[in-house]
Amino acid sequence: MKSCIFNIQKFSLHDGPGIRTVVFFKGCPLTCKWCSNPESQKFRIQVLCDHSKCTKCQTCIKNNKANSIELIDNKIIIKAYDPNENYDMLCPYNALQVEGEELKIETIMKEIMKDKDFYDESSGGVTLSGGEVLSQAPFAIELMKALKKEHIHVAAETTGYATHEVFNEFIKNVDLLLYDMKHYDTIKHKEACGVSNETIIENMRFAVSNHIDVIARIPVIPNYNDSLEDAVQFSRLLKDIGIKKINLLPFHQFGLNKYELLGLEYAMKDVPQLYPEDLEDYKQVMINEGLDCYF
Template identity: 35%
Template sequence: MGCNLEATIFNIGRCSLHDGNGLRTVVYFKGCSMRCLWCHNPESWNKKPELLFYPNKCIGCGRCAANCVYGVHYGEGEHLLDRSKCIACGKCAELCPSGALELCGRSMRPDEIMQEILKDRHFYERSGGGVTFSGGECLLWPEFLKELMEACRKENINIAVETALNVSWENVLMASKYADSFFCDIKHSDSNIHKRLTGAGNDLILDNLRKLSHIHDDIIVRVPLIPGANDDDDVLADIARIVNELEGVRGVELLKYNNLALGKGKALDKNMRSYGEPQTEEVMEAKREVIFSVLNKDKVVIC
């Protein structure tokens, strides 16, 4: 496996039950081409490693300021950061005694990630699981991902790809040659509203999804359900009608809102918007029913 390729990875999750069949190892790539107002992982937006700072955990010991030669940490009475000077070396996070600093993302080679994936091989064999490439947007790293997926294929490891599809068709086509299954988002049926909510219209996304659905037959469309933003019954019915036209899409999964992003956004000096509390199970069931009532009977609503 070539060693000159590197990608920024911000997490490798183990034994996930929510990202494909069986137990999954989930590799989270940093970098995203969208800016969803509710994003659960704002630390994934930037392709480069970044420093998170949780002021409520800071005990004011001063170790970070004393050891950062770039002068990022400053302030009298209030702990401030000049992020423009930070090279994300991670030294201050290593020294912080209270967990107030955290470096998000590190450069990894494909062979390093394969080593991690292979550690979980016995889980895949027992559960019918495999690896899921996610993000951020994993398809923003096409050469790297191709190398990694070829290595997984050689090891006979099942591959799932989670993508927002807001990338060039060439990248999607490349992934379609290796992936066993896809999880693709539709966040709104109306392109103008989609752009207001995510920073990108949905034309490229739907175009990619249509093309993919002609050449791949294991695609699940995911809709992150955001209170007041895209959860109207009319919008959900429109999404179900779009899915009905897509041959390779097996079904639709609605994802419950969570507001975990608020704390992470603050730690990155990003203002994330709150959409209230997560939906109750009753609300989720009612929304699934809307999708079910419109969806062709050869497609499923995933609970």
């Protein structure tokens, strides 16, 4: 049993309590315009080209066995990943970078267990993220079972977008859900993310009703969900569901360079970043509604 993983990030302090290791699953059914991890969207391994390093020498094209690399509009484009190709050896300037790897549970657990002492001492653990971890639920569930056998705290960062049956099985081994909430309005959610939020809200209600610890995470995006009225509507919906804690995530541009590496257009590239000080009034609205809201 394998899963496509694009990063195992150690010593994280922002994805659940204590010191944590975050396992990033590749692939996501949502198409959020502001996604800061575009390399997580596809369910397959990809090869990126750092055009700042590329000299257009075309060595990679000449030596590529699968003929899957081309020069288009004066840019190196990798059409498909070839598992038999050694991409580190294709470019003399180290411009090619593979994103994603098919890993077994045993391999991931071996890496996680290296830091078991840190989890124990800090009341930390492991967080499953993405992409969307629910899209690879069977593998994630088995990984969580392995973690629980080692008495490791398990958190999952998720959009909650999955069938009720999948979600129900998934949360049986979760200690904490970091639950992304993009918008309270179904139409606006679909416009920006490609899917409606009805299933997402239903699953959130189910998790809360089953006494799962849930923190709602709201990415606050300019001209999308950043008005004070948006804060009011979010608060009312989340209070109705039974959510008590809200983590605001101001829009940032940390992922901008990744779109260039992937050769993708980024709809938000000219949108200014937000900072916590820009959202103090937004946060206060939620606090006034009786919610524990923080950055």
